[in-house]
Amino acid sequence: MSAFIEVKNLSVDFDGKAVLKNINLTVNEGEVIGILGKSGAGKTILMHILRGTENVGHATGEVLYHIAKCDGCHRVEFPGFAGKKCTCGCGDVLKPYTVDFVQCGLYDEERKDVTKRVSIMIQRTFALYGDDSVLTNILNALTEVGYQGTDTVKKAADLLEEVNMSHRMIHIARELSGGEKQRVVLARQLVKEPLILLADEPTGTLDPMNADLVHQVIMDAVKTRNMSMIITSHWPDVILELAHKAVLLDNGEIVDTGDPQEIVGKFMKNYTGIDVKKPNEFGEPIIKVENLTKKFVSVDRGVVKAVENISFDVYEREIFGLIGLSGAGKTTTSKMLIGTVPPTSGSINVRIGEEWVDMTVPGVDHKGRATKYMGILYQEYSLYPHSCIIENLTESISLDLPYELGVRKAIQALKIAGFSEAVAKGILEKQTSELSEGERHRVAMAQVLMKEPLIVIMDEPTGTMDPLTRAAVTHSILNAREKLGETFIIVSHDMDFVQEVCDRAAFMKNGKIVSTGNPKDIVAQLLSEKTTGKKKTDKNNGDKKGPDGIDLDDLSEKDEAKGDVKTDGGCCI
Ligand SMILES: Nc1ncnc2c1ncn2[C@@H]1O[C@H](COP(=O)(O)OP(=O)(O)OP(=O)(O)O)[C@@H](O)[C@H]1O
C-alpha cells in the first residue's frame, strides 16, 4: 500500500495559541484510521486541515497528498495509479504528483483538484437541503460536482441504494430521523467518488441501533470503493470496530499510534468509573404526569401519536432517565414537561415548594411559576454567537449579577459541565466560534445551570462527549444533586451514562412507557431488543455477520411503523 497522505510536523495555532503540535501521521491507500481524543484535543481542526477547503488558523509543517493525476482532465487517483491510463477514459496517462496543503494556496487549481475527491461528514451538522426530497438532495449534489451523464437519475438511485435509503427517496429531508439524514449526507458525499472520507463523530447523537446502521453503510462504502477513511469518535467501540489503526490525540499532540485495541486501552486507562454513592431515598414527588398524550398532524404522515397515555412520578432529588430508540417520544415528553409543547390531553403537575403548578395552563401566573425554576438543555442547543462565553453565561440569559460574582458562578457551572478550573477560567473571554463542538455543548449545559434550576431536564447531554469527559460530568451531576438537591430528568441514547447517573429509568417505545425501574434492567431490556435486529460489520472483510440479523429494509419499515421521522412543519392538535 502506498502512502496517500503524509502529515509532517504539522502545527496549528490561533493567535499564538497552539491547537495542533508537531503532528506526524501517514494514511495509506484504503486505510481506515480512527482518532480518539478528549473534547478539545484537536480532532476537528485536524479533519478540517485535511479537508483543505478553508484556512484553519496558522499552519506550519507539511500536509502532503501523494496522488496520480491526469494532466488533461485533472482527474485525481491514489498514487498507485501513476503510469496507468486515466480512469475517466480520456486516454491520457496518470502522472505522480505531491500537493502540500500548507504551502499551496486555498484557491490553487492543484489543491482544488485534490479536494474534489475528499469528502467530509461533520458532527451534528446534516448538510442537506431540508425542504427538498432525498432524491433532489442527491441530484443537486451530482449537479454540484458537474456530473453530466444522461443517467443522472439512475446514478442518484444507485447511491441511495448503496446507503440503504431507496425506501425514503421522495421523503422531505428535514422529516428524516437523525440516522437517515446521516445516510443521505453520506450518499451526497459519495457523489464525489472520494478517495478519502473524513468522518467527524458521524454518529455521536444517534441511538445505538441507528448508530450501527450508519457505521454499517459507512464501512460497506469504504470497503466496496476501496476508500481511505479517518474517523473520529468518542465511542471507543466504533474505533475498535472500524479502524485498522488508531491514533490518540491529547491536547493537540499525537501521544500514541498503533493497534486500535491497544490505543483504546490506553485512552480508557484513566477511566475510573464513578465512586459517588447514590442515595437510597428521595424526597416527595416533585413532578406528576398522568395519562399524557401528544398528537401531531404531519403533512405526509397524518396524525402522529408522538406520546400516548404515559404516567409517571419523579421524586425530589431523583435523577430520572428516559430512554428509547429514535422517535420513541422522549424529546416531545421533555418539551411538554417544561411547557414548550402543549399536551393534547393528560396532566403534568410540578411542585414548587408546597404548591403544585398545573403545567398545562399557560401564563406567568400558572405554568410560569414553575418554569422559572426549571431548566432544559435541548438536543439542538444554541449559544449566542456574537457574545463571549462569560456573556453567554450571564447577560445573554438576563442574569444580572456583579461581574465578579458572575465569573465565580460561571466557573462553578463550567466545572459541573466537565471543564477543569484552569480551562473554565481560560475560556470566559473566548467567542463561541473559538471552542470545539463538545466544549460549546458543555457551555450550553453550564448556561442552564447558571439559573439555579430546581429541576433540570437534559436532552442528550453526552452526545458530544468522550468517556472521560462524560465521567467528569456524571461525577459533577451526582455531586450537584448531593450538595444542591436538584432533580434531574435525563433523556439519553448513551446507555453507559444512563446506568451510571440515573436512579431510575423509563423505557419509551412508540410513544408509550413500556417499563420503569432500575436503570441497569431497563437498559438491558432496550439492548436486548436492539441485538435481536443487529447486523454487524467486519472491518476486515465487510461481510455482514449474524444469521439472525434482520434486513436493513426490515428495520426501516419498523422505523416507519413507529413513526421514526421528524416533521418540524407538523402542527399540534
Ligand atoms: N477558531 C478557533 N479559534 C481559537 N481556538 C479554536 C478555534 N477552533 C477551535 N479552537 C480550539 O482548538 C482546540 C481543538 O478544537 P477541536 O474542535 O479540534 O477539538 P475536538 O477534539 O474536535 O473536540 P470535540 O470532541 O469537543 O469536538 C479547542 O481547545 C478549541 O477551543
Ligand SMILES: Nc1ncnc2c1ncn2[C@@H]1O[C@H](COP(=O)(O)OP(=O)(O)OP(=O)(O)O)[C@@H](O)[C@H]1O
Ligand atoms: N412537530 C412535529 N410534527 C410532527 N411529528 C413530530 C413532531 N415532533 C415530533 N414528531 C414525531 O413524534 C415522534 C416522537 O418524536 P420525538 O422527537 O419525541 O422522539 P425521540 O424519542 O425524542 O427521538 P430522538 O431520540 O431521535 O430525539 C416521532 O415520530 C416524530 O417524528
